[in-house]
Amino acid sequence: MSRKDMPDTSNSPAPISYVDIGAQFAQERDELMPIIEDILKSGMYVGGPWNEKLEAALAKRCGTKHVVTLNSGTDALILALAALGIGHGDEVITPPNSFVASTAVIAHVGATPVFADVLPDQNIDPAEIEKKITPKTKAIMPVHLTGRIADMGPIREIAQRHGLAIIEDAAQSIGSLYDGVPSGALGDVGCFSAHPLKNLNACGDAGFLTTDRDDVAEYARLYRNHGLVDRNTVTRFGSVSRLDAIQAAILHFRLGSMDTVIENRRRNAALYRELLDPKLAFMPPCRDIEFNTFHTFVIQVDGRDALQAHLGEQGIGTAIHYPVPIHLQPAAEYLGHKAGDFPVTERQSQRILTLPVHQNMTEADVRRVADVVNRFLASAV
Ligand SMILES: *Cc1c(COP(=O)(O)O)cnc(C)c1O
Numbered sequence: 001m002s003r004k005d006m007p008d009t010s011n012s013p014a015p016i017s018y019v020d021i022g023a024q025f026a027q028e029r030d031e032l033m034p035i036i037e038d039i040l041k042s043g044m045y046v047g048g049p050w051n052e053k054l055e056a057a058l059a060k061r062c063g064t065k066h067v068v069t070l071n072s073g074t075d076a077l078i079l080a081l082a083a084l085g086i087g088h089g090d091e092v093i094t095p096p097n098s099f100v101a102s103t104a105v106i107a108h109v110g111a112t113p114v115f116a117d118v119l120p121d122q123n124i125d126p127a128e129i130e131k132k133i134t135p136k137t138k139a140i141m142p143v144h145l146t147g148r149i150a151d152m153g154p155i156r157e158i159a160q161r162h163g164l165a166i167i168e169d170a171a172q173s174i175g176s177l178y179d180g181v182p183s184g185a186l187g188d189v190g191c192f193s194a195h196p197l198k199n200l201n202a203c204g205d206a207g208f209l210t211t212d213r214d215d216v217a218e219y220a221r222l223y224r225n226h227g228l229v230d231r232n233t234v235t236r237f238g239s240v241s242r243l244d245a246i247q248a249a250i251l252h253f254r255l256g257s258m259d260t261v262i263e264n265r266r267r268n269a270a271l272y273r274e275l276l277d278p279k280l281a282f283m284p285p286c287r288d289i290e291f292n293t294f295h296t297f298v299i300q301v302d303g304r305d306a307l308q309a310h311l312g313e314q315g316i317g318t319a320i321h322y323p324v325p326i327h328l329q330p331a332a333e334y335l336g337h338k339a340g341d342f343p344v345t346e347r348q349s350q351r352i353l354t355l356p357v358h359q360n361m362t363e364a365d366v367r368r369v370a371d372v373v374n375r376f377l378a379s380a381v
Pocket of ligand 1: 071
């Protein structure tokens, strides 16, 4: 008997978790386990056909000439920067409200992260990018936060006018579209994560990059495998950033259900948008030009911490992406920023709350979360 069939003996409804990865595995177990078992029997844990199969399927999906599978989204970003020759003395413009990896990778290759504040929808503000360009600027790295694509029309125009590369941090936006173009095909390189919490997820760390550029793809292919051009020849020292065969096979399998995952998330998000009181919870308006995959569903509210605590007491899991802006992290101290430098980001960091939106939520789950949020916010006014 599943939890849902059990007679309701208490007054408190079943908890609604922020993610439910166990349920995902339960649904696919019968089909997925034989694939994994075949790989285990074959002994081909690093090489084998799965990475090539996955790369071909992803290239079709992302609309780029090349896909290079890698061991994480972070390595995809590092290899994108390195392949474009970005390093010491160079500047890369990026928003300060992302997951720390977006900024850390710029520092990792020896370049300087330069922050540009964001719009009400949490994505980088093109007007702020323009103000931050110097002779040292080499690239713009927009982050498609929450699964909503940054305002790429103006960003592409700015990049073109100033001769800058675009690296998309597309870690949260697999399947998202802007003006019909998939994320990952909107700049020079797209960098994706397939971490367990992303919409297309492996059972461990995983990632890949997308590009139409032969030089970038070749750099990444060599670097991920020690720089080996053949078994015994190294033309440029590399490292190990390969994706395991088992993770590649799992991602190839899950690509088959990705559209259902996205549709369910979009359905949940649409219902939230219909039910939540827009006077009390800000939700960025949807744009005609976009197809948003809702990696996260974020509301912006006064009294965020009290609301989160209340939802927790009601058994509803939430998260905050992210409570501390990157420019205020101890690691960023050397950049010399202070509170007040990026007011939109800082204000949002106090107000954002990520509600559960995962594909296994029922309509009743969404209605209950919306109801608890509305009631609490109305009572707090
Ligand atoms: C998840 C994420 C990353 C890092 O991806 P990993 O696969 O965990 O290395 C980078 N940027 C953003 C915006 C992310 O959400």
